[in-house]
Amino acid sequence: MVREVAESCVDSLLTEMVASYCNRFYANKPELAARRIEAIGYQVGHQLSERYTMERPRFSDHLEAIKFICKDFWTELFKKQIDNLKTNHRGTFVLQDNKFPWLERISIDPSTDKVNSAEDDSFTTAENKAASTISMHLYYPCGIIRGALSNLGITCAVTADISNLPACSFVVRVKA
Amino acid sequence: MPPVAPRSGDSIFANLEHMNAELFTLTYGAIVRQLITDLEEVDEVNKQLDQMGYNIGVRLIDEFLAKSNISRCVDFKETAEVIAKVGFKMFLGVTASVINWDADGTSCSIVLEDNPLVDFVELPDNCQGLHYCNILSGVVRGALEMVSMKTEVTWVRDMLRGDEVYELNVKLIKQVPEEYPYKDDE
Numbered sequence: 001m002v003r004e005v006a007e008s009c010v011d012s013l014l015t016e017m018v019a020s021y022c023n024r025f026y027a028n029k030p031e032l033a034a035r036r037i038e039a040i041g042y043q044v045g046h047q048l049s050e051r052y053t054m055e056r057p058r059f060s061d062h063l064e065a066i067k068f069i070c071k072d073f074w075t076e077l078f079k080k081q082i083d084n085l086k087t088n089h090r091g092t093f094v095l096q097d098n099k100f101p102w103l104e105r106i107s108i109d110p111s112t113d114k115v116n117s118a119e120d121d122s123f124t125t126a127e128n129k130a131a132s133t134i135s136m137h138l139y140y141p142c143g144i145i146r147g148a149l150s151n152l153g154i155t156c157a158v159t160a161d162i163s164n165l166p167a168c169s170f171v172v173r174v175k176a
Numbered sequence: 177m178p179p180v181a182p183r184s185g186d187s188i189f190a191n192l193e194h195m196n197a198e199l200f201t202l203t204y205g206a207i208v209r210q211l212i213t214d215l216e217e218v219d220e221v222n223k224q225l226d227q228m229g230y231n232i233g234v235r236l237i238d239e240f241l242a243k244s245n246i247s248r249c250v251d252f253k254e255t256a257e258v259i260a261k262v263g264f265k266m267f268l269g270v271t272a273s274v275i276n277w278d279a280d281g282t283s284c285s286i287v288l289e290d291n292p293l294v295d296f297v298e299l300p301d302n303c304q305g306l307h308y309c310n311i312l313s314g315v316v317r318g319a320l321e322m323v324s325m326k327t328e329v330t331w332v333r334d335m336l337r338g339d340e341v342y343e344l345n346v347k348l349i350k351q352v353p354e355e356y357p358y359k360d361d362e
Contacts, residue, residue, distance in 0.1 A: 003197040006267045010200050012232045017207050043206040148270055
């Protein structure tokens with residue numbers, strides 16, 4: 001029987017992991033916090049894709065591997081597939097999830113809403129702060145995707161684009 | 177003792193959204209591993225895992241009370257039973273039991289025979305001082321503090337260290353009286 005836990009266990013753990021790295025361990029060094037969070041994701045992605053591909057034949061090309069991430073891998077994690085996959089056929093793939101579950105319950109520190117927009121500087125700061133809070137939560141899934149693909153023999157860089165919330169696009173750039 | 181409804185966490189667990197435990201187990205493992213790399217000292221890792229657990233417990237108690245339908249526990253004894261039978265079941269899908277009560281009912285052990293955090297885990301020789309599941313003791317402490325009970329939670333037995341079960345000692349330090357009236361109700 002497959003062992004199950006309540007979804008809130010994973011949600012709580014991820015929230016606390018991001019908070020610990022950003023506010024306690026590397027409070028003034030967001031780049032370092034980001035790198036650690038991504039590394040945790042990488043490790044997990046690497047192990048998960050090893051497990052989920054145990055019974056499969058080798059993927060014939062990059063597109064096949066990416067499709068596996070979009071379908072089977074995503075379904076194991078989120079009980080749904082990636083909604084849209086685009087590629088330029090030159091090593092860049094864009095995986096769009098129209099409603100990415102891990103962003104659904106994020107709220108931004110309310111103090112950032114009260115900024116006087118006349119003061120351009122502080123407005124930008126608040127906007128940046130909101131964006132960086134969200135992006136801190138995206139290093140983990142980016143790491144998972146990079147780790148999973150790396151286990152399938154694909155070296156790549158993964159970034160996330162959230163210009164269309166609650167949709168989230170993961171951009172995979174395969175390294176030649 | 178009045179009956180607590182429901183008696184076990186099974187039905188609540190069935191009603192909650194759950195997921196394959198692998199992601200949870202592997203994520204926790206990767207966090208512990210990263211903490212060991214970053215903090216270097218095993219004692220410091222234990223401390224930080226406990227702190228993370230505490231922060232989670234402080235929030236998780238809300239979900240527990242909202243979804244478990246538990247009425248007020250009359251004493252610490254009943255509280256410990258509810259944590260073991262309902263709390264662990266509801267979130268982790270495992271049942272725990274309560275043993276070793278002291279004479280005045282302020283200290284007991286919660287015993288787990290199984291625990292999803294440790295699937296696939298083996299402690300290497302250089303991590304023997306690590307309390308791998310320390311996040312759990314933090315969760316229990318944090319959650320109890322939110323219902324006015326200051327506790328000390330320590331590991332007595334640990335399967336990763338060769339024991340037969342996981343045993344958490346929960347000791348009630350003090351019961352903080354609730355303060356009325358609550359300001360939000362004014």
